[in-house]
Amino acid sequence: MKSTLLLLTCLAGAIAILPLCAQQADHKASNQASPAQVKQASSPADTGRGEQVFKQNCARCHDAPQSFSPRISGTVVRHMRVRASLSEPDERAILHFLNP
């Protein structure tokens, strides 16, 4: 009973941490991610608003970069928040679109 409880706890923890490890492994495997690739990888419901906000705000002035490292997606979006005077929800939506 005791060992089962501990085993279950360990399993729950492992299940909680596995997706993060998998996500990190994905990032390591693909150093470059493009918005198009991201769009394919995530569900339309998740990226729909982010894509819309991106088109309405960022793409009005320039095209999306063909590819860039996911490690700078937060910096890119913060830069765009200042440049394009994005609202905070829009910033989050674009960040989710670029790096779900």
Next chain:
Amino acid sequence: MIRSMLSSACQEIVRDLSRPVDSVSLQHRSRSVRARSRLNEQRAADISDNALTFARRSHDMPLLKSDESKSMLIAEVPRHNLARRAILVALAFCVASMAAAAQEIQDQNVPLISGGIGFVTSTNGGNTTYIPVISPLLAAPIGNHILVESRAIILDPFSPNGAGKPGYNSNLFMGLNYLQADLLASKHFTVVAGEFLTPFATYNERLSPIWIGNFQDAPLTSSVGTMETDSSVGGMLRGSAFATDHVSADYAVYFSAASTNQQFTAERASGGRGSLYFPTGRLEVGASYGRQLQNVHENFEGFHVWWEPPNTALRLRSEFSKGAHAGGYWVEADYRLSRFKNGESFVGRFEPVFRMQQTFRSRPDSNDGLPGANTQQADFGLDYRLPHEVRINTSYSREFSSTGSRNIWQTGIVYRFLFPTWRGK
């Protein structure tokens, strides 16, 4: 000078950014050390607090050598401690998950270096100038609410000496476009301090980077309202006033002090810009105001309309701006052939561009940057987007003026780069 400033800024940023990472790893280390020492104390307490337990346990539950480590975790632990330890293990996993997630967020905020490098030729009235140019941009977030960003430009235009003389003459120029710190104070307010692009109309802030603008040349009216230097030194408040599904509004207000520093030249001025955007119609309208507060006090007014008709690849941009001595407008249209063909196809990479400009002079002013006489100019451009962020711009312009008409031919190739300041592990 710029290089040393940028390198020192980079070093400071790297130093600042490395702190949280170090502190995170230190917290991890101290947490694990504390957990280990707590476990040892627990074991020592289990043994020393009740010596009989240990003696009796050896009687009640004879341990196999292979099960020794397991027994330390399960068999030797009293029942009430087992639940506590299970909670500890679960907590440890939760903390590890949260730390990993935090690290993931941290990993998205690596400082970046972006910008463009290009080579432009311009033949204006028969005189050709070759312009190699590089415009690097640095953006470095600090914490969750601060962004330090800077853009510089280095160009070395050279042209034939002419008059039968061999060789070329050149004139190296290096300068900062802006160097600013942004504090994301709230949902609606961003406080900007330092040297920043003057927020007047749209060209200066949005289209001036060499990797963004459709034409190599700025519009004739680009100097109106930007106080000649395009940059201001002081403070700015900007942000999104509100945003709904049907309309959003943004604003920017600033005050600039007079500065004669070579790298931070600015005039004492104030002003602002506000715009409304209607996402359904993809229409933006806005107005700008600026007031020069040194020497002769002057007002500048500007209006802009941007429209991208829904479900088309057409894009229309226009600006009207007026100063005390001169004013004018420009209207630009571009159409992406990717609408007909795949954006990756040969045809789909073309983008024809057209711009019409006109300036009006009411009083002579040699310093306002506009032509000395009423001028009309038509620009015809054709851009081609190569793979790997390379773009070729070509344009022909015909300028009509009472002082004489002329042709302007321009070609350019620009590579846009964007990468993190350091490689990931």
